[in-house]
Amino acid sequence: MAAQTNLSVGVLNSVESIAAWTDRWWYLPALSGVSAAVLIFLVYFTATPEWALETVAVLSVLPATVLAGPAIVFDILNKYDDTLPPGLFIYPPALLVAMIVGMIPLITVVTVYLITWVIRV
DSSP, X not given: OHHHHHHHHHHHHHHHHHHHHHTTTTHHHHHHHHHXXXXXXXXXHSOOOHHHXXXXXXXXXXXXXXXXXXXXXXXXXXXXXXXXXXXXXXXXXXXXXXXXXOHHHHHXXXXXXXXXXXXXX
């Protein structure tokens, strides 16, 4: 039990340090990607009723994605001071197109965004 508590405290500290490092703007895009992944899981791996799928889509995927566009813009602007970075004009439109096209492109755009601008590999 103590090991589980220590692990959860360590994970929480890691998440908090990443959030402080990235000014927390990445929360909404991450919520979009996670919501899309949950929806895909519910559609393909469970017998979830249609009304429940529609509720998840309306309450989590669409609002998070619409708000994630400006969050990406603010996040990228917070990380660069000299000139406008190219990602500023790539990720928000890609996110909106992915939202229209489907869940797999949405998860892909959010994942690439998080790797490029949050983790900075």
